[in-house]
Amino acid sequence: MTLLIKNADLDGVTADVLVDDQVQQIGGARPAAATIDARGCAVIPGLHDHHIHLYAAAAARSSIDCAGFGSINPKALSAALHAVPGPGWVRGVNYHESIAGDLDAVALDRLCASRPVRLQHSSGKLWILNTAALQALDLASVWNQPGLERDGQSKPTGRLWRMDAWLHTRLPSAAPANLSSLSKQMASFGITSVTDASYTNDRQRLTDYGRARQRRELLQHVQVMGDLSLPAGQLKILLDEDDLLPFSDLVDRIKQAHDLNRGVAFHAVSHVELLYALSALLEAGRHSDDRIEHAGVVRAQTLPMLRAAGVTVVTQPGFIADRGARFYAAADPADQPCLYPYASLLAAGVPVAASSDAPYGPLNPWLIMAAAATRVAENGEVINPTERVSPQEGLRGYLASAGQPGGPARQVRVGARADLLVLDRPLAAVFSDIAATQVRYTLIGGEIVYTAT
Numbered sequence: 001m002t003l004l005i006k007n008a009d010l011d012g013v014t015a016d017v018l019v020d021d022q023v024q025q026i027g028g029a030r031p032a033a034a035t036i037d038a039r040g041c042a043v044i045p046g047l048h049d050h051h052i053h054l055y056a057a058a059a060a061r062s063s064i065d066c067a068g069f070g071s072i073n074p075k076a077l078s079a080a081l082h083a084v085p086g087p088g089w090v091r092g093v094n095y096h097e098s099i100a101g102d103l104d105a106v107a108l109d110r111l112c113a114s115r116p117v118r119l120q121h122s123s124g125k126l127w128i129l130n131t132a133a134l135q136a137l138d139l140a141s142v143w144n145q146p147g148l149e150r151d152g153q154s155k156p157t158g159r160l161w162r163m164d165a166w167l168h169t170r171l172p173s174a175a176p177a178n179l180s181s182l183s184k185q186m187a188s189f190g191i192t193s194v195t196d197a198s199y200t201n202d203r204q205r206l207t208d209y210g211r212a213r214q215r216r217e218l219l220q221h222v223q224v225m226g227d228l229s230l231p232a233g234q235l236k237i238l239l240d241e242d243d244l245l246p247f248s249d250l251v252d253r254i255k256q257a258h259d260l261n262r263g264v265a266f267h268a269v270s271h272v273e274l275l276y277a278l279s280a281l282l283e284a285g286r287h288s289d290d291r292i293e294h295a296g297v298v299r300a301q302t303l304p305m306l307r308a309a310g311v312t313v314v315t316q317p318g319f320i321a322d323r324g325a326r327f328y329a330a331a332d333p334a335d336q337p338c339l340y341p342y343a344s345l346l347a348a349g350v351p352v353a354a355s356s357d358a359p360y361g362p363l364n365p366w367l368i369m370a371a372a373a374t375r376v377a378e379n380g381e382v383i384n385p386t387e388r389v390s391p392q393e394g395l396r397g398y399l400a401s402a403g404q405p406g407g408p409a410r411q412v413r414v415g416a417r418a419d420l421l422v423l424d425r426p427l428a429a430v431f432s433d434i435a436a437t438q439v440r441y442t443l444i445g446g447e448i449v450y451t452a453t
């Protein structure tokens with residue numbers, strides 16, 4: 001079916017755009033099966049979120065979001081855990097110790113002991129289980145499981161580090177969450193494609209995504225990184241500075257991926273993690289698809305290494321808006337001026353792409369672009385203002401193609417896939433207040449998948 005988008009503002013030039021599944025014609029008059037009027041508002045390519053965890057984000061929607069409880073509020077968290085209807089498992093996400101302290105099973109029992117509870121830490125790397133949950137999973141009989149923390153008597157403490165894949169095999173409902181409402185929300189924000197960055201992604205997950213697309217539960221195109229069973233996409237490597245893989249093993253893993261013509265994507269948040277990742281990359285040799293996810297701390301001396309390793313940084317300015325002041329207060333003083341950089345990376349010639357890391361960071365790309373431009377944190381403080389980038393740069397971070405994050409912005413051009421947005425204002429007005437920008441229509445492959453009401 002053809003669709004004519006009339007009066008589109010294409011970067012300052014007003015023209016009609018004719019599409020089917022691709023952009024067919026720009027300018028000139030041709031009849032179409034349907035017409036929408038952009039009324040002089042911007043028409044841009046759809047946004048690509050370069051780092052998201054779709055199933056975790058979908059599951060988080062049916063979980064208690066602990067981030068809403070503010071600091072020192074165990075009562076509210078306890079009430080929310082008790083208020084979940086039904087007798088089964090209770091799942092909470094975005095837990096931070098500022099809410100009710102450093103939790104283990106015993107401490108979590110004080111908040112809720114009557115049913116199995118699991119809380120995911122806001123870092124995404126730790127699950128905390130109460131005693132009922134430990135019993136339900138029979139964790140006392142589990143041995144040789146890396147990540148299962150034990151006390152002095154070898155009893156599980158209730159703290160499970162990086163055990164997502166294992167947990168999924170043990171939990172009663174192994175069925176993945178339904179993606180539909182998340183997908184619709186992404187469409188309303190103008191997200192037409194994503195890169196799923198979960199380290200647990202494997203061939204099965206790829207099949208799940210294909211099926212979810214087929215039955216239209218998932219509207220967006222998905223690119224996937226994950227383990228070595230995948231036919232393409234980066235090998236995701238998690239680094240944890242408290243438990244680093246031996247250096248030679250790390251170099252071997254990188255070479256293994258490169259030999260399969262696949263890049264690697266390092267989860268590197270701290271200075272040590274970044275330094276370790278870059279040292280290993282410099283040792284193993286480069287691949288044009290290599291990436292650093294987060295780069296939460298980039299000290300000046302690591303900039304030349306980033307450049308030499310030829311990697312792209314995939315950053316999340318939304319963390320600044322959501323918890324930047326907390327990060328800043330908790331950071332080593334040497335790291336404070338280096339938190340979640342953007343402008344200094346670009347100035348050093350390092351390609352940068354923007355993303356949400358949802359559900360661990362906020363999803364709304366327009367607020368993320370605004371955070372990149374203002375660096376305003378949750379308490380109104382401005383975190384490292386020299387790292388501000390223009391709203392144009394922030395948008396470019398979302399317009400780079402899936403295969404070339406940090407590369408040039410995609411354009412509305414003849415022959416391109418008709419993943420398009422009609423915004424509620426001309427492009428110049430978008431850049432003067434990017435946080436206020438709304439999407440009027442979202443098209444994926446020429447089909448209208450979202451219409452503002």
Ligand SMILES: [Zn+2]
Nearest residue numbers: 051053197357
């Ligand atoms: Zn992530």
